[in-house]
Each structure stands twice: as structure tokens, then as C-alpha cells.
Amino acid sequence: MALFRAIESTKPAEERLFHDPYAAAFLSGYHQTLISGCRVPFFRKMLAAYIQLRWPGTHTAAIARTKLIDDMVVQAVREDDINQIIILSATFDTRAHRLDVGKPVSFVEVDHPDTQHFKQSRLWELIKSPAVHLDYVKLDMNQQYLADVISPYFVQQRHYNKTLFLWENLTTHLEARHAEAMFGFIRSFPPGTQVIVTYPDKAVLENPHQFRGFSRINSTLRRAGENWDYGLDPRNITAFMHERNMIVRYDGGADKYRQQYFGEKSRKMKGYEYFRVVKSELK
Template sequence: MRLSQKASKTAEYMALFRALETIESPRIRLFNDPYSKNFLSAPLRIAELLFRTPLVRQFIHGVMDNRWPGAFYSGVARTRLIDDVLRSSVQDGINQVVILGAGFDTRAYRLPELRTCAVFEVDHPSTLEVKKGVISRLPTMNTEHVRFVAIDFVEQSLEEILLKAGFDKSNSAMFIWEGVTNYLTADAVDQTLRFIANCASDTRLVFTYVDKAVLNEGSQFVGSKALAKTLNQIGEPWSFGLNPSGVNQFLQDRGFELVEDLGSVDYRSRYMRNRYTNSDVYLRGYEFYRIAQANVK
């Protein structure tokens, strides 16, 4: 759900994080994403290849932690959390999955549970074209159950475009909105939530958001100033956030019941505590990033 005329750079960074996590030992890694490396530009692909050497791996982690404190650990832990929420929903009978701002998300291809679902990947045409170009060169990525939904949010309606793509509004669905709301306007967030709330009962939503306080120039969150500088340099500054204490009411006002709202320290601790038993490095930074789960009333 981006208005950029090129594929999102932050989408590529997330693909890098997933590719690096996949290199970790199967004993400790949070997921296996064999496709993410294919979406990397040449410099990041080189980093991914070098990451396979233990000493270089330690160096790259150090560089990432210095530049974006906590971003890697938050990114891979949130990927696993959303994977788990999605699997649970499919087990409960959900057979429609809508990924808003799909970017280089590969869940439709790496999670076997989704092969029997209709998966709608929604994003700006330029990002989808890049993605489809990569997929066309990877015959192992089965797209029979995937529908690519290109949309320009300035000119087009999400509801109209989804219905044309075959989305069944009378059938419950799982909406994934990862890494997107912080780039939108308040009106865009509101309109999207109200559309989802008007879908079938038992429709579910998992979305990420940032603590509104991090948008202030004087934010006291660790690493927030350096992160803001990087986002401005790549032309993808953050523009929207929520006060965590008000999220429950915010969702109720738009037709949802809040199931869970976790800060990044909480979900990193949930998935990484046994992995870093002698260090709390995985908990440092990115405290402002959060994941909420909600159901349509």
C-alpha cells in the first residue's frame, strides 16, 4: 500500500532480514524462507552470501544493530508471530488471506497451509511487477492460489479492486497488514479498517503500527533519530502512529474487538528468549514497534 513509483526499499530490507534468518541453524531459526534472497539487489545479495561465514555474520549483525538498533530482531520475530497467527486462522477454517502492502512477502509460497487458500497480494503496480518478475524466474514458486492485486490508492478503491479480483466479502478472511500503517495518512488507515470491519463475521486482522511518540523529533526511543534519518534518505518517512493505551478504543470505534496488542520487546522475548540466554541484545531498540490482532465484531 505504497504510492511510490518503484519497489519499496524497506520491503527489500525485510527480505534481507528474512534471508539472514533462514541461514541460521534450523535448531534456532524462527522460520525458513528460501525465496527471500531472490528479491535482494546485488549489494544485499553479497551481504547475504557473506553472512554464511560465522565471523562475517557477527560483523553484519553488529553493523545492523549500530545502524538500526533492534530492527533485525523485531523484524524476524514479528514475521514468526504473524506466521503463527495466520496458521491458527487457517486451522480455524479461514480460506481467504489478504496481504495488504504485500511487498516481497513470501508467505503464500513458503507456508504449506496457504496452498488451499485464495491469497490476495495487494500493492502498488510497480512493486508487484518487480515481484512477479522475480517469481517468473523461480519455477518452484507456485502461484496458482495467488491473485496479484495492483492498486493506486489515489485513484482506486480497495473494496472495488478486491471484489474484481475475486474476493468474497461474505466469506470470512484473514487480513495481514505488516509494516504499512506507519507510512500512511490517518484517513487511509481509517478507510481501510472500516472496509475490513464491513466484511463477514469472524474476519480477522493482524497489523503492525508504531507508537505515535516515535514520530516526534525529540523522541527518546533508542535509535529513533538514526532510523528517521535513514527513512528520509530512502524517501520512505513514517507518517502515522497510535498511542498504545488508546488502541483498544480506536479499534472498537471502527468495528473490531482487540485480541492482543504486543510491543516488540514482548514478542521478541516470546520467540527469542531461549536463543539468547546469556544476553539481552535481542531486546534492545525498536521498542516503539507493535503488533495488534483484532476480530470483526
């Protein structure tokens, strides 16, 4: 995801969907060299074509999905009076530093301490004085749950702050157990609390060969230590969220959000349609 955001950020301002000046800092030297080459339009197009060939749909879906969630976050702050954003498994998310939400807002990033240490060390080289309030909460998902580690301060403030939870990549049974604990934790928040989650359509796990390029993508994920073994049925997502006292405000796969941001060009963008975004609101 950091690589894809960095590629998008090399485009001219009038062409790109967003700008992330920090994404390249998390990449290896080899990938940073590729990003330097992407400032040449021909090279950037060749790299995008290579990614599409190897991992169909991942690049265009990731860019459109990032922009979609960016817009959801900004809208939540500006129109729904959200003033606290809690990002779960934040990894190299940089929204706290790059989004112009137009209002005072606090960010909380929850992640493994090793990931946070690496991320902070890279960001501090670029950002000497952060312009936003950002708290880091350490969470080892193999040993702890969100409700166990979240500071009592955040719990006490939940009735004064209006909160949005963001969790990208709900893809494993371990994460699903944490999601259930998260939804239970969120029930104690006021109505209007928002949740944005990304997830794979469970059909891609049941019939992987019926989805363009997924077998190759899945092999790459496994080599990287990401073993997708959990998905949701989008046909039942409204009922799923209703059981957790949530109302669905948006649900769509890559075909939907690519069309939203790429327009007619999206007709030629194939692959990764099974990866979805759902936005819900606490009743």
C-alpha cells in the same frame, strides 16, 4: 525486511525462526553478496552487530515480528477456519509461497503494479508452478482505495470465505486514510474476519530522541522515501478498534514479541520497542 529474512534463512535449521528461500531474490547484487557471506557464522554475527549499531533493534524485531505474524496466519487457518488471506501493500512478502498452513487457502496480494511486476518477475525465475492460489490486485494508493479496485469476485465471495487481512507498516497519514477506508470495507464482511496491522507507537514521533536509535533510523527511512508521520497510542488501541467494530486479540511491541521467540536472549536486545503488532477480529 527481505534482507533480514534472507539473513535469518542462512542459519542452520535448528537455529532459525523461519526459512524464506525467496527473500534474497529481491536484493541487489551487493546485498546478495552479503547474504552469501552470511553462510559463515562469524560473518553473519558481524553483519548483525553492524546492523544493530547503525539501526538499533530493527533486525531482531523484524525477525521476531515476522515469526509472530507467520504463526498468527497459520493459527488462523488451522484453528479459526480462515481460508482467504488478503495482504495489503504486500511488497516482497512471500508467505503465500513459504508457509505450510496445512489447509487449502487462497492468497490475495494488493500492491502498486510496478512493485508487483518486479516481484513476479523475480519469483517466476524460482517458482515455475505455484503450489497455492494467489491473485494479484493492483492498487495505486495515491489514486485509488481498496474498495475501488478489489474484484467483484472477492466481494461476492466474502460471505463464503473467512478472511484475514494483513497490513504491515501503517506509518503515514496516507496509509491511515486507506486504513479507515479498509475498516469501512471490512464492516461488510462476516463476524470473525481478522485483521493484523503493524504500527509505530505515536510517542516515538512526538519525542523521537527518547527512543534508542530512532533518530538515525528515521533519517535512513527518509532517505529511502519512507516518511513516518503517523502512529497510534497503544494505551487506546482497544478503544480505537472498538470504534471500528473490532475486538483486540493481541497487541504488543518488539520487547514482547522478541521475548516470545528469543527468550532470555531478548533481555540484551534493545531498540525498536515502539514498533507494534495488533491483531483484531470483527464482532
